[in-house]
Amino acid sequence: MAREIQLIHDILKIAQVAADLEDRDKAEDLPWKENARRKGHAPIRTIPKACTFTDDTSLRALHGMTWTAFGKLLKQLRGRLDRKNPTLLPAETRLQMALRYLTTGDSFSTLAGIYRVGKSSIKYIVEEVIKAIVKELKGVCLQTPQTEEEWLDVAKQFEELWNFPHCLGSLDGHHIAFRSKTVKDDSYTNYRQFQSIIMLALVDAHHRFLYVDASSPGGATDAFTESTLYNGLESNLLNIPHEKPLLGLNEELPHVVLADKGFELQPWLMKQHEIPSTIEKKIFNYRLNRAHRVVVNALGIMSSSFRALQTEIKLEASMVEKLVIATSILHNFLVREEPEYLKGLEKEDTDLVTLIPGEWRKNSLFMELAPHGAPIQLDGSENVACSIRDGFTMYVNASGAVPWQMDAVNPM
Numbered sequence: 001m002a003r004e005i006q007l008i009h010d011i012l013k014i015a016q017v018a019a020d021l022e023d024r025d026k027a028e029d030l031p032w033k034e035n036a037r038r039k040g041h042a043p044i045r046t047i048p049k050a051c052t053f054t055d056d057t058s059l060r061a062l063h064g065m066t067w068t069a070f071g072k073l074l075k076q077l078r079g080r081l082d083r084k085n086p087t088l089l090p091a092e093t094r095l096q097m098a099l100r101y102l103t104t105g106d107s108f109s110t111l112a113g114i115y116r117v118g119k120s121s122i123k124y125i126v127e128e129v130i131k132a133i134v135k136e137l138k139g140v141c142l143q144t145p146q147t148e149e150e151w152l153d154v155a156k157q158f159e160e161l162w163n164f165p166h167c168l169g170s171l172d173g174h175h176i177a178f179r180s181k182t183v184k185d186d187s188y189t190n191y192r193q194f195q196s197i198i199m200l201a202l203v204d205a206h207h208r209f210l211y212v213d214a215s216s217p218g219g220a221t222d223a224f225t226e227s228t229l230y231n232g233l234e235s236n237l238l239n240i241p242h243e244k245p246l247l248g249l250n251e252e253l254p255h256v257v258l259a260d261k262g263f264e265l266q267p268w269l270m271k272q273h274e275i276p277s278t279i280e281k282k283i284f285n286y287r288l289n290r291a292h293r294v295v296v297n298a299l300g301i302m303s304s305s306f307r308a309l310q311t312e313i314k315l316e317a318s319m320v321e322k323l324v325i326a327t328s329i330l331h332n333f334l335v336r337e338e339p340e341y342l343k344g345l346e347k348e349d350t351d352l353v354t355l356i357p358g359e360w361r362k363n364s365l366f367m368e369l370a371p372h373g374a375p376i377q378l379d380g381s382e383n384v385a386c387s388i389r390d391g392f393t394m395y396v397n398a399s400g401a402v403p404w405q406m407d408a409v410n411p412m
Contacts, residue, residue, distance in 0.1 A: 064330070074091060077095060081128070101122070102126075104308075127315070141336075145168075155241070167257070171201070172259065173369045175369070180314075187218075188217040189218060198218060200216075208332050209298065234266075248400070253388060255268070256270045256392075258291055258292045267385045280393055284392060296346070300358055306327040344360050353404050353407045
């Protein structure tokens, strides 16, 4: 109870500081910004008083992580955020501002009032920190497997944890809304008639992002086919393991990614049977959904933790792309550093055969990709893809069966 009272106290204190926002930005900030520009410095001044928090609960609520994780992140980014000029904000404050924006989704105007810094300065700092996170940490915290051995390790973890063999990751995507006065291109207007970019994500068995792309405009008819991941899988450029037989099957089956109805069936991409007319197909759909849930969970946890992703982001499209990459990096960082971060996952009780909704569903809302509505045209590649899906269907109904799957598709 004491922690909750202290958190309320911190929030009320911050709200009081924010009350005189508008006049300050117009009447006070503009002269010092101009002076800073003339001297060749970034238009940022020292804040009169930094926001302080009494415990990890308060910091996590407003900045997404504990003091321990914040310290580790700051250590990795300090070289890119420190400034020699003593009149400029220290790295700690810059990082705190950016995390506050990403975690709460508060507007730049609100944050300007909280930190007593001009709105344009807050925006400048947020963009600066986002760039620093991507440049410094992408190679460490967001790596796509490059060797056959690395892909085999991903597949091993999927089979052990989610009972789906030969799985290279779970794939999904959704729209990230933004608004830019300079973007006049209709290609960013999606099928629900607002500006967005499309985020594509491949996730491993432990809810970590292996690949993220946010370069496609919201109006793209098939962002996946334009991605480097698609090109790498289609052209066999990613050192994907060779086909191997599964226990009890004579035929060899390839390693595949798992997706939903928003993607097109491929020899290396499995999705549900569109019409599960037999119990065997229903069981395959259940087993695929069970393994695919890791990417739904990962996107839900990230969206709930970094609520800026659920707002209409007031940045240019290129910066929104960097923001999505940065939050994906922070997600992976927190999966590693914060045991509590994945606490609200959506889980399945296999004893009772029930799905326990994730806590993130209370705070997360995102727009899925438009489903592929075209009927399957059985050309050569799609015939192969259907045959491969039939092979996996046979396996999960025979030697690869799990004890509870029949109850899952035929609940009492």
